[in-house]
Each structure stands twice: as structure tokens, then as C-alpha cells.
Amino acid sequence: MDFPKTRFIIRLKEDITNSQEVIEQFLYRLARVAGVYKEEITELNIRKGCTIVEGYMNRAAIERLYEFYEYLKVNEADTDELKELQSIIRQFEIEALVDIPASNEVANFEPLHKNKKVFVLVHGWGGDKESTFGNLPEYLNEQLNIDIESYPYPSGWLKESPSVTFIARNLDNWIRNNCQNCEIGVLGHSLGGLVTRYFAVIQKHRRISLPIKQITLAASPTNGAHLASLATKIPSFSSSQIEELRPNSGFLVDLNERWSLWCQDNIPNSCLLATMYSLNDKVVSYTSAIGGDNEAIPIYKEDHISIVKPKTKESEVVLTIVRYAKEAGLQNKKNSH
Numbered sequence: 001m002d003f004p005k006t007r008f009i010i011r012l013k014e015d016i017t018n019s020q021e022v023i024e025q026f027l028y029r030l031a032r033v034a035g036v037y038k039e040e041i042t043e044l045n046i047r048k049g050c051t052i053v054e055g056y057m058n059r060a061a062i063e064r065l066y067e068f069y070e071y072l073k074v075n076e077a078d079t080d081e082l083k084e085l086q087s088i089i090r091q092f093e094i095e096a097l098v099d100i101p102a103s104n105e106v107a108n109f110e111p112l113h114k115n116k117k118v119f120v121l122v123h124g125w126g127g128d129k130e131s132t133f134g135n136l137p138e139y140l141n142e143q144l145n146i147d148i149e150s151y152p153y154p155s156g157w158l159k160e161s162p163s164v165t166f167i168a169r170n171l172d173n174w175i176r177n178n179c180q181n182c183e184i185g186v187l188g189h190s191l192g193g194l195v196t197r198y199f200a201v202i203q204k205h206r207r208i209s210l211p212i213k214q215i216t217l218a219a220s221p222t223n224g225a226h227l228a229s230l231a232t233k234i235p236s237f238s239s240s241q242i243e244e245l246r247p248n249s250g251f252l253v254d255l256n257e258r259w260s261l262w263c264q265d266n267i268p269n270s271c272l273l274a275t276m277y278s279l280n281d282k283v284v285s286y287t288s289a290i291g292g293d294n295e296a297i298p299i300y301k302e303d304h305i306s307i308v309k310p311k312t313k314e315s316e317v318v319l320t321i322v323r324y325a326k327e328a329g330l331q332n333k334k335n336s337h
Contacts, residue, residue: 061169080165118182129152140318142313144322163244200215217291219308
């Protein structure tokens with residue numbers, strides 16, 4: 001689905017039009033904070049003098065930039081996202097950022113899901129939405145009678161592998177564009193669990209935070225994976241995702257601190273958490289998968305892959321996810337006719 005784009009205007013104090021390299025750097029950094037790829041900024045027009053940058057960007061992405069820009073006018077930057085935007089504002093001397101949402105394209109856009117309950121699956125490193133979960137989407141749909149979606153993102157050795165922070169922002173955009181006034185459940189497998197947790201903590205400072213009702217973490221390396229430490233020693237395997245997966249990486253330390261605070265504020269009052277792990281997991285140790293969850297759930301006879309790829313709808317994995325989803329209200333009654 002093509003999401004609606006919103007026109008934006010940014011005014012810079014200095015003229016950057018004489019350097020294409022500076023323009024590219026500005027757009028790249030702005031896109032990263034927004035959670036979009038630079039190529040997704042379209043119909044770009046840059047005018048000389050006090051530089052005026054105008055173009056079109058994903059609606060949810062420009063809303064994030066605008067909200068953060070307004071927040072920083074009267075508040076200190078206290079998250080990585082805000083600090084990065086503040087750095088951009090100072091380096092390029094941004095004097096104004098204007099969001100112009102009232103276009104026909106935006107006004108007439110109908111999201112895929114509206115006023116519904118939606119459960120989103122987020123695959124792990126090297127996975128994809130088709131192969132990672134097998135029949136799990138069908139099993140969950142049958143038991144819960146709600147919409148099941150799989151969020152796609154690039155990962156793996158040979159693919160473009162953006163950072164977890166970027167993926168989480170992009171996931172936030174994706175859900176805001178796909179789901180309007182929806183109650184959300186999220187299952188994150190392996191690296192997808194890190195994406196899911198970061199997605200949750202970046203709801204802070206948003207004008208409207210998404211109603212996340214339930215989160216399931218499956219074989220997710222809360223404290224990193226030792227295989228990632230080995231991979232970082234191989235130059236040809238260089239990847240921001242691999243670096244972030246390394247035990248005690250700066251990313252993980254920061255995420256775990258922010259996640260702990262988020263859980264204190266949200267678990268279990270507004271969101272239910274299920275942490276699943278397997279003793280047969282050869283990729284993520286059970287201690288890393290458990291993290292700080294004293295109520296983590298062991299899933300027997302499964303490994304790192306099969307823990308989210310059940311063979312039957314009666315499997316322990318399916319029953320566990322369904323139980324927590326139902327407790328969170330992520331279920332619709334089936335039509336008896």
C-alpha cells in the first residue's frame with residue numbers, strides 16, 4: 001500500500017545550496033530521525049538564500065519531526081531521537097519546520113485498518129514476513145478473530161541492514177499509516193523483539209502515543225547474542241544490526257534502561273507483557289531471552305526458529321500468545337451465522 005505523503009517546508013538560516021554533499025547529509029540525517037529512507041522524500045525543491053527546503057514525506061514521519069521540533073522549542077532533549085534532531089537543528093540552523101497536512105491525498109486516504117484490533121508480527125535478523133512465522137498468522141486469526149499483520153524490514157548479511165532505532169521508527173510510521181484508532185498487539189521474534197521494545201519506548205513525547213495493549217517477546221536477546229560478538233570480528237560481516245546485538249553494546253544498555261522505565265509506567269496497567277524463551281535455543285541464551293522478566297515463560301521442545309513457527313494451532317506457542325492477547329482484550333467474538 002502506498003501511504004499518503006504530506007508537504008513540508010523547512011527554512012535554514014544558512015545557504016547550503018552550493019554544496020550537494022551538505023544537502024545529501026542534511027536529508028539523510030533528517031530521514032533517519034523521521035524513520036524513512038532518504039529516497040522516500042519526494043518532489044524536493046531547494047531554494048537559495050535563506051535556504052527553503054520543501055518536498056513531500058510520509059505523513060506519519062513528518063508528524064514525528066514536527067512534534068519533536070515543537071517539543072524542543074521549550075524542552076530539553078532527553079532521548080536519542082530528540083538529541084539527534086537537536087543536533088541537526090543546530091548544525092544546519094533550522095529556523096522553521098512547517099507541516100502542511102491538508103492535501104486531498106491525505107484527506108481521502110483510507111487506512112488498511114480502522115477502529116479495529118490488530119496484532120503485528122515483527123521477524124528477526126535474516127528473516128522475512130513470509131518464512132519466519134509459517135502458519136502462525138492463520139492460527140492467531142482463527143483463535144482471536146482479529147487482523148494479523150507482518151511488518152517487513154530488511155536484515156541479514158547481504159541486504160541493506162538499517163539500525164534497530166531506524167527500523168523501530170519505521171515500524172511506528174507503518175502502524176500509524178496502516179492502523180487508525182486501533183488497539184495494537186505486537187510479537188517480536190529475536191532481533192524483532194529489540195525493534196518492538198524500542199518501538200514501545202519511543203512513544204514518549206508523541207502527541208498521541210499508540211495504544212499498545214500487549215507485547216510478546218520470543219527468543220529476543222535482551223542482553224545480546226554472543227554470535228554477534230564473533231561476527232563483529234569479521235570485517236566483511238560489518239552491520240549496524242550485528243553491532244547492536246553484541247552483548248553490552250551501547251545500544252542495548254540504553255534500550256534496557258529505557259525499557260525498564262517504560263515497563264514501570266505501562267506493565268501491566270495499560271499493556272500486558274509475555275516473554276517466551278527456549279532452553280534448546282542455540283542462538284540466544286535463555287538468560288538473555290529472559291532479561292529482567294521474572295515471569296518469563298519457557299517453551300519446551302522448541303528452538304530459536306520453531307518458537308514462532310508452530311506446527312499446529314494447539315501448540316504451546318500459539319496457546320500462550322492467544323492467552324495473553326485475550327487477557328489484553330485483543331479478541332473479537334465470532335459471528336455465529
